[in-house]
Amino acid sequence: MTEFNHHNSVAPSAATEKYLLEVRDLSVVFDTAEGTLGVVDNVSLKVQAGRTLGLVGESGSGKSVTCLAALGLLPQRGRVTSGDVMFEGRDLLKLSEAEMSDLRGCKIAMVFQDPMVSLNPVRTIGWQISESLRLHQNLSKGAARRRALELLDLVGIPEANARFGEYPHQFSGGMCQRAMIAMAIACEPSLLIADEPTTALDVTIQAQILELLSQLKTELNMALILITHDLGVIAQVADDVAVIYAGRIVEEAPVLDLFDAPLHHYTQGLMNSLPRVDRKVDRLSTIGGAAPPPQDFVPGCRFAPRCSHCDVSCAGERPEFQNVGGARRVACRHPMTSGG
Amino acid sequence: MTRYILIKILRSTFTLWIVVSAVFLILRASGDPLYSIFSLGTPESTLDVFRAKWGIDKSIFEQYVIYLSDITKGDFGTSFFDGQPAWDLVVERLPKTLLLGGTTFVISVVAGVTLGAIAALKRGTFWDRGIMTAAVASFSMPSYFLALLLILLFSLKLRWLPTSGASTWQHLILPATTLGLTLSGSIARFVRSAMLEVLRQSYMRTARAKGAPKWRQIVWHALPNAAIPTVTVIGFQLGWLIGGSVVIETVFAWPGAGRLFITAIGLRDFAVVQMFILMVASTVIIANLLVDILYGLLDPRISVIGVKK
Amino acid sequence: MSTQQTNTAAQSQDEPRIRRGRTGALLARWGLSGEWLVTAALIYIGFILFVAVFGFLFQPYPHTQMDLFNQLQPPVFMQGGSWEHIFGTDELGRDVLSRLIRGLRLSVLIGVIGTVIGAVLGSFLGIVAAHFRGWVEEVLMMLVDVQVSLPFIIFALAVLAFVGNSLTILIIVVGIDGWERYARLARSMVLTANQQDYVLAVRSLGLGNFRIYQRHVLPNIMGTLIVQATINLPGVILLESTLSFLGLGVQPPMTSLGQILGVGRDYLILAPWIAVLPGMVIFFLTLSIATVGDWLRDRLDPTLK
Numbered sequence: 002m003t004e005f006n007h008h009n010s011v012a013p014s015a016a017t018e019k020y021l022l023e024v025r026d027l028s029v030v031f032d033t034a035e036g037t038l039g040v041v042d043n044v045s046l047k048v049q050a051g052r053t054l055g056l057v058g059e060s061g062s063g064k065s066v067t068c069l070a071a072l073g074l075l076p077q078r079g080r081v082t083s084g085d086v087m088f089e090g091r092d093l094l095k096l097s098e099a100e101m102s103d104l105r106g107c108k109i110a111m112v113f114q115d116p117m118v119s120l121n122p123v124r125t126i127g128w129q130i131s132e133s134l135r136l137h138q139n140l141s142k143g144a145a146r147r148r149a150l151e152l153l154d155l156v157g158i159p160e161a162n163a164r165f166g167e168y169p170h171q172f173s174g175g176m177c178q179r180a181m182i183a184m185a186i187a188c189e190p191s192l193l194i195a196d197e198p199t200t201a202l203d204v205t206i207q208a209q210i211l212e213l214l215s216q217l218k219t220e221l222n223m224a225l226i227l228i229t230h231d232l233g234v235i236a237q238v239a240d241d242v243a244v245i246y247a248g249r250i251v252e253e254a255p256v257l258d259l260f261d262a263p264l265h266h267y268t269q270g271l272m273n274s275l276p277r278v279d280r281k282v283d284r285l286s287t288i289g290g291a292a293p294p295p296q297d298f299v300p301g302c303r304f305a306p307r308c309s310h311c312d313v314s315c316a317g318e319r320p321e322f323q324n325v326g327g328a329r330r331v332a333c334r335h336p337m338t339s340g341g
Numbered sequence: 342m343t344r345y346i347l348i349k350i351l352r353s354t355f356t357l358w359i360v361v362s363a364v365f366l367i368l369r370a371s372g373d374p375l376y377s378i379f380s381l382g383t384p385e386s387t388l389d390v391f392r393a394k395w396g397i398d399k400s401i402f403e404q405y406v407i408y409l410s411d412i413t414k415g416d417f418g419t420s421f422f423d424g425q426p427a428w429d430l431v432v433e434r435l436p437k438t439l440l441l442g443g444t445t446f447v448i449s450v451v452a453g454v455t456l457g458a459i460a461a462l463k464r465g466t467f468w469d470r471g472i473m474t475a476a477v478a479s480f481s482m483p484s485y486f487l488a489l490l491l492i493l494l495f496s497l498k499l500r501w502l503p504t505s506g507a508s509t510w511q512h513l514i515l516p517a518t519t520l521g522l523t524l525s526g527s528i529a530r531f532v533r534s535a536m537l538e539v540l541r542q543s544y545m546r547t548a549r550a551k552g553a554p555k556w557r558q559i560v561w562h563a564l565p566n567a568a569i570p571t572v573t574v575i576g577f578q579l580g581w582l583i584g585g586s587v588v589i590e591t592v593f594a595w596p597g598a599g600r601l602f603i604t605a606i607g608l609r610d611f612a613v614v615q616m617f618i619l620m621v622a623s624t625v626i627i628a629n630l631l632v633d634i635l636y637g638l639l640d641p642r643i644s645v646i647g648v649k650k
Numbered sequence: 651m652s653t654q655q656t657n658t659a660a661q662s663q664d665e666p667r668i669r670r671g672r673t674g675a676l677l678a679r680w681g682l683s684g685e686w687l688v689t690a691a692l693i694y695i696g697f698i699l700f701v702a703v704f705g706f707l708f709q710p711y712p713h714t715q716m717d718l719f720n721q722l723q724p725p726v727f728m729q730g731g732s733w734e735h736i737f738g739t740d741e742l743g744r745d746v747l748s749r750l751i752r753g754l755r756l757s758v759l760i761g762v763i764g765t766v767i768g769a770v771l772g773s774f775l776g777i778v779a780a781h782f783r784g785w786v787e788e789v790l791m792m793l794v795d796v797q798v799s800l801p802f803i804i805f806a807l808a809v810l811a812f813v814g815n816s817l818t819i820l821i822i823v824v825g826i827d828g829w830e831r832y833a834r835l836a837r838s839m840v841l842t843a844n845q846q847d848y849v850l851a852v853r854s855l856g857l858g859n860f861r862i863y864q865r866h867v868l869p870n871i872m873g874t875l876i877v878q879a880t881i882n883l884p885g886v887i888l889l890e891s892t893l894s895f896l897g898l899g900v901q902p903p904m905t906s907l908g909q910i911l912g913v914g915r916d917y918l919i920l921a922p923w924i925a926v927l928p929g930m931v932i933f934f935l936t937l938s939i940a941t942v943g944d945w946l947r948d949r950l951d952p953t954l955k
């Protein structure tokens with residue numbers, strides 16, 4: 002237990018009420034041929050009702066696994082080794098599969114990265130949307146159909162009536178993602194998790210989908226966890242940001258503060274790689290190398306091999322979170338000073 | 342759609358024609374059947390009468406042309422042995438063959454799909470290993486040997502079931518079990534791999550994420566997808582089933598068309614053999630045609646029926 | 651410090667398992683550790699091959715020698731058996747063990763040669779089709795359709811009954827079985843390989859077709875074809891045994907496992923061992939080969955189904 006102490010700096014009891022979802026010290030391992038790999042390491046996240054949390058990090062950093070674990074959707078080889086996931090006063094990790102089924106798609110819904118393969122190819126779009134409704138709202142077939150048509154309309158799919166009976170392969174990528182979103186919001190969940198909802202789409206479509214998500218969030222008063230590897234997306238829609246690197250959260254901040262002055266060197270690196278109007282992207286100045294796979298995690302700060310401010314103290318033990326100002330936290334021994 | 346099906350039918354007819362011709366030529370070129378039918382020393386003059394009667398005094402090519410034109414008139418030749426039309430002989434045996442084959446097929450598909458799905462869902466567990474080991478064993482077993490073992494145990498030792506014949510439903514049990522074990526083994530194996538493939542698709546995760554209970558994920562989301570490749574394979578298994586039933590009908594003295602075939606080749610009864618082969622090949626070809634159509638119905642991505650209005 | 655100590659402790663505990671000895675090391679090198687079924691299957695196959703090749707050295711009697719005073723004598727492990735005929739005798743008093751050894755030899759021979767014929771023939775046709783494309787390919791695919799539409803055993807039975815029956819004809823007929831599987835496989839693999847950059851490059855260098863196939867294409871598809879052959883082998887053995895069982899395969903005085911079984915079928919009550927022993931030998935042989943085939947496929951070529 003002592004190892005986890007540094008995470009509990011926020012007073013637990015009263016604070017819990019403030020959040021719709023609170024992930025505390027979640028760790029996930031995968032049992033693979035190469036042994037047990039710790040993929041997510043003591044991750045904590047907090048989402049307030051009606052707000053958008055952006056979870057950002059390079060590909061392979063554990064974003065999807067974190068959210069899948071929270072919803073009990075881990076693939077067979079993955080398992081949670083510690084932590085809890087509080088949602089509306091209940092620990093999701095302690096619920097039975099049946100209780101989770103009632104919750105999934107109803108109170109918490111999820112949208113996945115690749116919409117074309119995330120829809121069942123042998124079922125019509127209409128059937129798949131109606132299914133959510135029939136599962137959780139006991140609607141009759143006709144009522145479910147009427148509601149599904151409304152939803153198709155809501156997510157901006159034209160000619161809903163005609164498209165209701167079509168199959169996913171007859172939809173474009175963007176339209177598939179709209180259908181996925183319709184399916185997810187069918188039961189008006191209080192939390193929507195969108196896992197890289199725009200990564201597989203064309204740039205113009207990306208903007209439309211993000212626009213749609215923000216608009217729905219406001220209309221339905223949902224909270225949103227938006228997973229992305231793209232800080233640009235974060236800038237557009239997030240209220241709060243958590244930066245994840247190699248299975249650990251390294252920085253948390255409200256979005257404006259983060260862009261104003263990133264504290265972790267990794268965040269800074271991500272920002273430097275953003276295209277900007279005022280300067281050309283200098284690829285060389287961005288962080289070199291790639292995010293390490295779990296086999297290559299180093300002790301101490303996992304970012305150390307790519308960090309220009311690394312010194313001997315970084316290699317020893319895991320850097321603890323430091324509270325900086327109101328809602329900001331950073332796990333770095335030598336955080337950036339506001340000067341740069 | 343009509344165009345697609347028409348082309349398919351044309352191709353199939355062509356295939357059938359090749360099969361029939363090839364078999365005709367190979368069998369007819371194999372020598373004068375009379376020598377094996379009549380005893381040695383039968384006077385040539387007698388033989389000539391029969392040659393003329395059965396039309397085997399002409400050249401092979403002439404015989405072939407006559408055979409084809411007879412077929413188009415619905416005449417499939419007569420048995421050298423009892424002079425009955427080959428068509429009647431084979432068709433009269435069909436109900437028994439269909440009874441055995443149909444029972445086996447239905448049971449094997451149900452058992453194979455169920456066991457294969459269970460193995461996939463319980464992947465890596467005792468159930469999976471048990472079912473798969475049994476499946477491999479079942480199609481490694483020579484079917485006639487399995488038949489003998491079952492006869493030895495259930496008929497000769499325990500005296501529960503009859504060894505041969507087809508008069509009661511009890512007669513059906515042993516031959517259907519023998520054929521069915523092998524067939525369901527290979528279906529189970531295939532269904533398992535098809536299911537595993539489906540289970541790791543993203544849309545299965547979507548189904549879980551939307552809160553569908555386990556059985557609903559399997560029945561409504563996984564199985565319809567796994568059915569698509571499975572249907573093709575089961576279609577191909579039909580040919581195997583017909584071949585296997587020839588052997589099994591013989592072992593159990595089941596009075597079906599397969600046993601007739603074995604008797605007929607022993608007697609070199611050309612017309613009957615040819616009729617049987619024609620019947621089998623058409624069945625397999627028609628079955629494959631149906632599988633094609635079924636495939637299109639199961640998989641909306643393939644537009645066999647999909648000429649848009 | 652303390653973690654280090656526990657580590658060392660754990661290691662020393664593990665050590666006996668890591669030092670596996672020579673057998674263990676050998677198993678590991680062949681990727682066999684933990685694969686007990688596969689190892690057992692390989693051992694059985696090795697044993698069968700040994701008996702097929704050298705069995706005649708241990709064969710107690712000529713396989714046709716009759717002992718008319720000892721007809722239908724049970725094996726030594728059954729009541730009334732004797733060491734004289736370890737696996738008993740058949741209806742003519744012939745020694746079942748001797749017949750098994752002889753029959754095994756022919757069964758294995760036909761199975762292996764038949765498989766090689768099918769593999770070579772099918773692969774060759776597949777490669778030819780993929781090379782020439784156009785009408786050659788059309789004809790081949792049509793032949794495949796024809797082959798698939800007639801269950802092979804029916805074709806084989808008809809041919810053997812009508813054309814007559816010699817060992818050569820039997821081997822050829824058995825060899826044809828399954829050619830279409832190799833043909834399809836080879837065709838699709840060569841089509842893919844021919845699109846590969848390096849093959850295009852070598853071709854543009856002006857290397858002859860034969861050379862290209864020999865040096866660059868064949869080595870790439872060989873592994874898959876061999877796995878396919880392993881998977882087909884049990885089917886070929888079963889085909890021969892079925893034909894012989896029905897009396898249309900191997901003819902006396904030669905003998906094969908299926909033929910012994912066919913005879914034993916008539917003495918199922920009086921002398922079940924005549925049928926059961928060869929049946930067991932075939933069953934475990936095909937089972938072993940199938941097990942090894944699956945293992946090979948999973949290791950070398952998971953794309954095959």
Ligand SMILES: Nc1ncnc2c1ncn2[C@@H]1O[C@H](COP(=O)(O)OP(=O)(O)O)[C@@H](O)[C@H]1O
Binds near residue numbers: 059060
């Ligand atoms: N099914 C799995 N088996 C083994 N390792 C996995 C599996 N799924 C994910 N991982 C590992 O977990 C890590 C995090 O993956 P993921 O959460 O998908 O990253 P991302 O941040 O891109 O969403 C990766 O390093 C990946 O190798």
Ligand code: SF4
Binds near residue numbers: 315
């Ligand atoms: S802890 Fe050290 S290595 Fe890690 S980010 Fe901070 S300065 Fe760099």
Ligand SMILES: [Mg+2]
Binds near residue numbers: 061064065066196197
């Ligand atoms: Mg991801």
